[in-house]
Amino acid sequence: MVDESDMVIGRRGLLRAAGVGAAAAGAVALGGSVGALPAGAALATGRAVRPRDVSGLPLVGGPEFPIGIFWPPPPYETSVARYQEIADAGFTFVVSGNYADDGNIIGWLLGCADQVGLRVLVSDDTQIRNMTRWFTISDDRSVPMSITSADARELVQRALDAYAKHPSLAGFNLFDEPWAGIFPSLGKAFGIVRAAAPDLLAYANLLPGNGSGYDTYVKGFVDAVAPSQLSFDRYPIVASGEDAGYFDNWARMRAQALAAGVPAWTYIQTLAYNGHATPTAADLAWQVNVSLAYGAKGIQYFTYWTPDPARGEGFQPALMTLDGHRTPRYDAAKKLNRQWLAPVGRVLKPLVSASVQHANESPLPTGATGFTPDDDISAATGSALVIGRFTDPAGTARYVLAANRSRTAVATSRLTTGSAVGAVARYDAVSDSWRTVSPGALDLSLAAGDAVLFRLT
Known part of the structure; x- marks a missing residue:
């Protein structure tokens, strides 16, 4: 179990109203080609099996360095023009969200991404994340709030039937900031997704944290889920200067990723919110370059679009304002991505x-x-x-x-x-x-x- 003193409340506490992560605050504190896998592989043990070869997986494989955004334009701003604006800034993929999370909206979003060459990690609240957030996958019918592995496979297949026709589909965001108690069920979900869609990426982003308890938390995720990559979020530009635990968090994630033989991704902070300051252009570059020095193989921006103020937490403008205007950080990110991160990332990715x-x-x-x-x-x-x-x-x-x-x-x-x-x-x-x-x-x-x-x- 992860000791409470080792964990940092992440963005699940910030964006919980949209279902970005599902645990209560108490649970947070406690807490080439890809060969097809047989249906339900390793489900009985609660452990997923990582593909033997991840070189063909979207974002993880290939020469292009993955540069993503979290919190894309909301449904009423989801258009080809808006997605071209994302691509123009040097981003390569989108983690869907910001109320764009039901089947019809996601289909429209994928169609926009198809036209501009972006990839998408789908956060489907009607199928995939409904399965992982609210239910335990178990064939023991005495387990409360559970669905069978057959039911889970049906939900995954429904999502594939709806979205697999889109070339922009890169994979599924199965959970944001999971706590240790759900790792066994999440491992089953990863296994089901891989069995049904071995050429797509099964993705989850981990909580931040420090100390030996954090090592236990990340290793527990690796053992239960066998991820194709590891991702975490920590936002170091705080009102008092810098988050004192940032480097320790990175060092521990780096060590766990190397031990597991998978790439490490992270998020960088683009906006001010409670206790955090508005990053400068230099702050964006600093977060990116420190992360590269620590071995990052993927960079994601939190957030692209500014979250609605009704969500609380005092969110200030991100790369795009709430009403869709570019901030100076959009231009800074565009320059950073296109003139440095994308090219240097291609050099560093295979190293x-x-x-x-x-x-x-x-x-x-x-x-x-x-x-x-x-x-x-x-x-x-x-x-x-x-x-x-x-x-x-x-x-x-x-x-x-x-x-x-x-x-x-x-x-x-x-x-x-x-x-x-x-x-x-x-x-x-x-x-x-x-x-x-x-x-x-x-x-x-x-x-x-x-x-x-x-x-x-």
Whole structure:
């Protein structure tokens, strides 16, 4: 069980009125091609089976780095023009929601996404999430509020019958921020979706948290659900500065994803709400680049459209205002996505996160690891950096992503290459090319929130 002190109330408490997650606050605190699976695989044990090969799964597989949005335009603003606006900003997929959650509206939404090349993770409250939120999947008819595995398969099939014709369908959002007690039933749901639609992504986003109890929580999810990727949300731009537990949360999620052999995704904060500040353009870049340094293989924005004020929690404008006007953060996200995240993400996506270290920072944030020199990087001096190291399973090159630790100030730093480095190249995202630089002293001047990527051979 996850200790209450280790968990952070996530967005389920913020958006519960729309059924984005279903637990009461007390439950929160306690808490290539894909081969087809046989129908009902592993349902008796409550454990799903991850596909043997995820290289063909939407978003997880392929070369494109997944850049998503949560809380898309509401039904009355769902149009081809609005979805083109999302695509124009460099986003590649949408997690449906914001009242666009019944069959007719989702069908219309998918049709709009079809026309502009976006993918969609469907949050279907009439079929899929109705199954996972309100019922336990069990063939023991004495279990209260339960449905049989046959009933669950029928609900999944109904959703597929309604949506599978759309090329934009990437998969199903089965649950947002589940608590540990529902993992066995959620594992059955994942297994049913994979058996019925092995070429679609079964997705759930996890709660944030800290401490050893959080490790237990995430590992419990992995053991019960066998996800094809892990996703979590934590919003670090708070009124007092930065969330002190942010790096520890990332370090623990990174470790769990590596142990499970799956990619880690995260959400970044786009708006102010109770206790949280409005992010600047540099704050958006900082969240993205820190996440990349920690090994993120997918970035999602919370939120795209501004939630209705009737939801409470003091939501301020996101990328789009409540009445559909672009905020400065829309333009900042567009520039960040198109000119940096999409191209650098394609480079980083197939690489393996080897380490992440904080240089020139004292005291270290909780959960962070300090810089240790080695034969690749013998020294890191000057301003504080978050340094992510990566290896290429297909080759001998090593990669170093150095992110400015500061959200507000320019970083003037130097990385010195070590004895194992014979050649260095610096990535240029604008031209999507590598520029050879001399080994030795690599002098950096990084704007607030920015990062640089080097290839070492």
